[in-house]
Amino acid sequence: MRVHTCKQIDGEGLRMEGLITEKCLCRKFVSLAVAADYILDGSALGVVLSVEPVEQKNRCRICENDDRLKKTCDNCGKTGYTTEIRLDVKRGEDIYMRPVKRTPRTATIEAKHIGYAFDTASLRGKRNSNRAKKRIDNYHVLDRMMLVELGAELIDMKTGEVLIKGTSEPPDDAKTASGRKHDWGRAI
Ligand SMILES: [Zn+2]
Numbered sequence: 001m002r003v004h005t006c007k008q009i010d011g012e013g014l015r016m017e018g019l020i021t022e023k024c025l026c027r028k029f030v031s032l033a034v035a036a037d038y039i040l041d042g043s044a045l046g047v048v049l050s051v052e053p054v055e056q057k058n059r060c061r062i063c064e065n066d067d068r069l070k071k072t073c074d075n076c077g078k079t080g081y082t083t084e085i086r087l088d089v090k091r092g093e094d095i096y097m098r099p100v101k102r103t104p105r106t107a108t109i110e111a112k113h114i115g116y117a118f119d120t121a122s123l124r125g126k127r128n129s130n131r132a133k134k135r136i137d138n139y140h141v142l143d144r145m146m147l148v149e150l151g152a153e154l155i156d157m158k159t160g161e162v163l164i165k166g167t168s169e170p171p172d173d174a175k176t177a178s179g180r181k182h183d184w185g186r187a188i
């Protein structure tokens, strides 16, 4: 199976994602088993060969074609049925890597992100740099929020205002094995 990663599968504007209409330079091939794996984990889909709008008659969602109710139903114009446009998508055997899934977006900072944050020499560097700084800021926020979830207090460092009240530590108590001195964790 051919694997497409070319521009045409990005589906920009009104174009549907995965639609292949032109010859391209994608020359990567995988076995059926590998293609199936990609599709199962959500990173790929079968290419779209054609998309055609088809009219579909559905029972009205409001009156459900009930004889009494439909007489006054505006949704279907008193007919009991509505006509909706459905897209009939025909897929081929080749696959394409889904644009949003191509690189996993996990909340981690890798060494290169730190590198980007301080590389402001080139124009490209500058753009990456701003993005990388933002990434680090976001990560910092996630980090704080996790501590808050565990009971930490969130304080605005500029104003000293307590934004989220934390849970205080339990007092030391040898009998209940609680507090900083006696709580050594529990065997599961
Ligand atoms: Zn291609």
Ligand SMILES: [Zn+2]
Pocket (backbone or CB within 6 Å): 060, 061, 062, 063, 064, 065, 070, 073, 074, 075, 076, 077, 078, 079, 080, 081
């Ligand atoms: Zn109706």
